Amino acid sequence: HMPVAYACHKILWNPQGRPEDWEFVEVNSAFEEVVERSAEDLKGQRGSQIFRERPETFARWLEEGGAVARHGGVREGEHYSETLQKRYSYRFYAPQKGCFAVFLWDVTEEKQDQILQESLERLELALHAANAGLWDWDLASGEVYFDARYYTMAGYEANAFPQNFEEWRKRVHPEDISRCMNTVQAVCASERLQGFDVDFRFLRKDGAVSYTH
Numbered sequence: 001h002m003p004v005a006y007a008c009h010k011i012l013w014n015p016q017g018r019p020e021d022w023e024f025v026e027v028n029s030a031f032e033e034v035v036e037r038s039a040e041d042l043k044g045q046r047g048s049q050i051f052r053e054r055p056e057t058f059a060r061w062l063e064e065g066g067a068v069a070r071h072g073g074v075r076e077g078e079h080y081s082e083t084l085q086k087r088y089s090y091r092f093y094a095p096q097k098g099c100f101a102v103f104l105w106d107v108t109e110e111k112q113d114q115i116l117q118e119s120l121e122r123l124e125l126a127l128h129a130a131n132a133g134l135w136d137w138d139l140a141s142g143e144v145y146f147d148a149r150y151y152t153m154a155g156y157e158a159n160a161f162p163q164n165f166e167e168w169r170k171r172v173h174p175e176d177i178s179r180c181m182n183t184v185q186a187v188c189a190s191e192r193l194q195g196f197d198v199d200f201r202f203l204r205k206d207g208a209v210s211y212t213h
Contacts, residue, residue, distance in 0.1 A: 005031035005104040008095060009047065011069040019066030022047045025099070034104060054083065064092045065100035072097075078107065144168055155205035173201035173209055
């Protein structure tokens with residue numbers, strides 16, 4: 001993970017006492033990487049100059065920084081940088097009246113993990129609502145992934161039998177296996193793998209069969 005970026009600024013007020021810009025006072029090396037400018041280049045520069053190609057960022061920082069520079073306190077949030085294709089968490093606070101400091105840290109990876117987890121949870125809810133199981137077949141190794149619901153729908157405990165194609169094959173009803181295998185072979189022979197779509201009877205743990213699509 002990238003180190004926490006830090007920058008301290010002095011707010012510039014207009015004649016009406018409203019924040020109109022800021023000057024950079026101090027930055028660390030991590031902040032230099034974020035804005036791709038050295039500390040020497042940044043010191044004394046105005047925010048409007050540094051962020052002239054990022055007006056939304058400038059406006060947000062002016063609002064947040066101006067508020068804490070005047071009233072104190074802490075403001076926190078997240079910001080996605082289109083330029084860097086990264087998501088940052090930020091925290092503004094006032095080290096002294098009339099100034100504001102900001103901490104930035106890269107949360108792109110954590111956010112991606114969160115989005116993936118939320119997607120998996122939505123998928124699980126959809127599968128549960130549809131009374132469906134999930135499987136995935138690696139054609140090269142012959143290994144087949146069955147999720148827990150695939151087992152339990154047929155009366156088995158999760159992971160009750162090994163996850164490979166042969167284990168699935170021997171549990172397909174004898175009258176359906178030829179049709180299933182023909183479908184499998186047709187899909188494998190196709191130049192475009194568009195999916196495996198077949199109805200068959202699957203042997204349950206209690207000896208009965210379940211109708212599966």
